[in-house]
Amino acid sequence: MSNQTVTSIVSGNIWALYRKELKAYFNSSIAYVVMTVFLLMAGWFFTLDIFLVGQATLRSFFEVSRLIFVFFIPAVTMRLLAEEMASGSLELLVTYPVTDVEIVLSKWLAAMTLLTITLAFTFVYLFTVIILGNPDEGAVFGGYLGLLLMGGAGCALGLFTSSLTRNQVVAFVLAFTVLFALFMLDNLLMFMPASIGALVEYLSFGYHLDNLSRGVIDSRDLLYFSSLTVLGLALASDRLADRRE
Amino acid sequence: MISVERMTKRYDGILAVDDISFEVQQGEVLGFLGPNGAGKTTTMKILTCYMPPTSGNVIIGGKSVMQHSLEIRQNLGYLPEDTPLYNFMPVLEYLHFVGQIRGLDPAYQRKRVGEMIEVCGLEDVLHRDVRELSRGYRQRVGLAQALIHDPDLIILDEPTSGLDPNQIAQIRTMIHEFGRKKTLILSTHILPEVQATCDRVIIINRGRLVADGRPDELASRLHGFQKVRIGFAGEGFNAAEAAAAMRTVAGICSVESCGTEAGLELFELEAEKDIDPRLDLFRMAAEKGWPLAELHLERSTLEDIFRELTVGVEQAVATGPAS
Ligand SMILES: Nc1ncnc2c1ncn2[C@@H]1O[C@H](COP(=O)(O)OP(=O)(O)O)[C@@H](O)[C@H]1O
Numbered sequence A: 001m002s003n004q005t006v007t008s009i010v011s012g013n014i015w016a017l018y019r020k021e022l023k024a025y026f027n028s029s030i031a032y033v034v035m036t037v038f039l040l041m042a043g044w045f046f047t048l049d050i051f052l053v054g055q056a057t058l059r060s061f062f063e064v065s066r067l068i069f070v071f072f073i074p075a076v077t078m079r080l081l082a083e084e085m086a087s088g089s090l091e092l093l094v095t096y097p098v099t100d101v102e103i104v105l106s107k108w109l110a111a112m113t114l115l116t117i118t119l120a121f122t123f124v125y126l127f128t129v130i131i132l133g134n135p136d137e138g139a140v141f142g143g144y145l146g147l148l149l150m151g152g153a154g155c156a157l158g159l160f161t162s163s164l165t166r167n168q169v170v171a172f173v174l175a176f177t178v179l180f181a182l183f184m185l186d187n188l189l190m191f192m193p194a195s196i197g198a199l200v201e202y203l204s205f206g207y208h209l210d211n212l213s214r215g216v217i218d219s220r221d222l223l224y225f226s227s228l229t230v231l232g233l234a235l236a237s238d239r240l241a242d243r244r245e
Numbered sequence B: 001m002i003s004v005e006r007m008t009k010r011y012d013g014i015l016a017v018d019d020i021s022f023e024v025q026q027g028e029v030l031g032f033l034g035p036n037g038a039g040k041t042t043t044m045k046i047l048t049c050y051m052p053p054t055s056g057n058v059i060i061g062g063k064s065v066m067q068h069s070l071e072i073r074q075n076l077g078y079l080p081e082d083t084p085l086y087n088f089m090p091v092l093e094y095l096h097f098v099g100q101i102r103g104l105d106p107a108y109q110r111k112r113v114g115e116m117i118e119v120c121g122l123e124d125v126l127h128r129d130v131r132e133l134s135r136g137y138r139q140r141v142g143l144a145q146a147l148i149h150d151p152d153l154i155i156l157d158e159p160t161s162g163l164d165p166n167q168i169a170q171i172r173t174m175i176h177e178f179g180r181k182k183t184l185i186l187s188t189h190i191l192p193e194v195q196a197t198c199d200r201v202i203i204i205n206r207g208r209l210v211a212d213g214r215p216d217e218l219a220s221r222l223h224g225f226q227k228v229r230i231g232f233a234g235e236g237f238n239a240a241e242a243a244a245a246m247r248t249v250a251g252i253c254s255v256e257s258c259g260t261e262a263g264l265e266l267f268e269l270e271a272e273k274d275i276d277p278r279l280d281l282f283r284m285a286a287e288k289g290w291p292l293a294e295l296h297l298e299r300s301t302l303e304d305i306f307r308e309l310t311v312g313v314e315q316a317v318a319t320g321p322a323s
């Protein structure tokens, strides 16, 4: 089994699966609701910056987007496996000639697509800033890259929590708990001894996102997010294989 | 084609399938018969490589489900219980999706989708979402999905449950059609189903295989003997003498008097399973001048065997604590 899993990680089937997942998103109201909520909230903070602070910058937008992602990502990933387990369609899906890795990967890609489309809409804010002011290109690039990387890790972890239960609400709460913990970790540093402080800091989203938002693309930050992503995907795929034991 | 050796499946604590062995030949239509909870679905989930057995071997087309799951799945069509299809897709799109996921070449896929629409009678619902379909149409889409890649092995879990008699007849006709060319396994908890569609039946109960054979064969094999009802008319006829005489007829094991009913003196005889004693009984009656009015051989039906074999469970369910 493991040999085949490796050799056929990406076959043509994955695109059929991927399109099916995307269609499922846009067929239910989930996609539209989460996108609208995200854009409204992010837009609200962006406009506040312009009118209250009098600054045309994306800084608060990036900061608040991290927090919104902590809610947004679980809402996007909660149905991915839980729904298929509840309806029984997973039972049919895994008897098609597709590997567990393909199933997991196609679902993750669909969630990432939704997230990327949402972020693409925020280019409206970016253009506004370009017109009104003079944004720091590195910071903008780093900010978007950070959100995408956080999204990748979050979607992978959310996919894993969605594999743990048939109940989408439970999947949401589990994913939210994990993401919120990673989000909050660096705010707790002052309560911790310095010895573990460094480790906790390294584990937090905020630390790496702050690095990136300075426009510095450091391989350690990339490694952090990609490790979390691979971890989430591997755990989810393991769960799929396990369920059959 | 399929060889199942000492297959056992345990779900934490629950023994769902208990040491089952059987073989299925190429081209056979095999029915799995058993009451609810017998282990039919579990067996099918193992055959379809959904999950491995806890112990034992399952070989399909010379390959083990544990090591060659992907290759086996390529050549297998499965319709799970309760037909879990993707509700949000229109029928036509759904069929193409299954074709793609099965990796069919685009031209071949179009051809097969067309054939499936025709064979399964889906012309009228092509653009309807799966969620809007009636139970009967949903089941037909489920069959189309299982057959689209023209697999050698088809596995259908309770394909007619929840359908009305008309729909059942339609699905059975389709099953007959594919069953002629393919190896087909279906499960059911309803007897007429296997009698109507299967070359061979395996009865399982509480995870154990309790019978395996052709539906008609099974009847006599399991029952040690057949029943004969015989009735004589008229007065002055000595029941005791007749009973004693009938006992001497070849193949008759026992004679029981059932009293008189509508002027007939009735007896119930038990005969050995391979012997038809009717002719001898008739000759004897003619010799003695007994007015024979009724003579009837009852082969036990599959229904009897099924009830006999599974009665333990039925009783347990009937008398067990409500749950
Ligand atoms: N996923 C599962 N977890 C635990 N027990 C199960 C599971 N699936 C089936 N069972 C149990 O295994 C037994 C056989 O079930 P099943 O194969 O579904 O029977 P059938 O299809 O003949 O009705 C039943 O006692 C059932 O409760």
Ligand SMILES: [Mg+2]
Pocket (backbone or CB within 6 Å): B037, B040, B041, B042, B081, B157
């Ligand atoms: Mg069942």
